[in-house]
Amino acid sequence: xxxxxxFVQVISGSHLKMRVWERGAGATLACGTGxxxxxxxxxxxxxxxxxxxxDLPGGPLDIEWREEDNHVYMTGPAEIAFxxxxxL
Numbered sequence: 001x002x003x004x005x006x007f008v009q010v011i012s013g014s015h016l017k018m019r020v021w022e023r024g025a026g027a028t029l030a031c032g033t034g035x036x037x038x039x040x041x042x043x044x045x046x047x048x049x050x051x052x053x054x055d056l057p058g059g060p061l062d063i064e065w066r067e068e069d070n071h072v073y074m075t076g077p078a079e080i081a082f083x084x085x086x087x088l
Contacts, residue, residue, distance in 0.1 A: 002022065002023065002024075003022070003023040004020055004021065004022045004023075004028075004031065004034060005020070005021045005022075006018055006019070006020055006031070006034050006037075006038055007019045007020075007021070008038050008042070010042065010047045010048060011055075013047070013048050013049045013052075014048065014049055014051060014052050014053065015052060015053050015055070016038060016039065016042060016048060016052055016053070016054045016055070017054075017055045018031075018034070018035060018038055018054050018055065018056055019056070019057070020034055020056070027057070028057075028058075029056065029057050029058030029081060030056040030057070030058035030059065030061070031056070032061060032074050032076075035054040035056065035061045035063055035074065036063055036065075036072045036074055038054065039052045039054065039063040039065060039072070040065055040072060043065060050064060050065045050066070050067060051063070051064045051065075052064075058079075058081070059076060059077050059079075060076060061074055061075070061076035062074070062075045062076060
């Protein structure tokens with residue numbers, strides 16, 4: 001079972017700061033689905049608007065929860081964090 005904890009600071013109604021701790025891995029650089037969930041939760045709790053920048057150690061993500069289609073959209077950089085190989 002994977003357990004992630006998200007720690008969020010509301011900077012403003014359009015700016016959130018998030019950190020993620022994952023059991024077995026420790027602090028992670030980013031979590032896109034977590035950032036989307038955090039914005040939805042912040043909107044529902046009245047802490048943020050539907051369009052936010054979420055700052056993560058791996059870089060900022062722009063998240064928008066569109067009212068017209070109820071979809072959550074995420075935009076941000078995609079970069080290689082590491083290379084590896086596995087012998088099978």
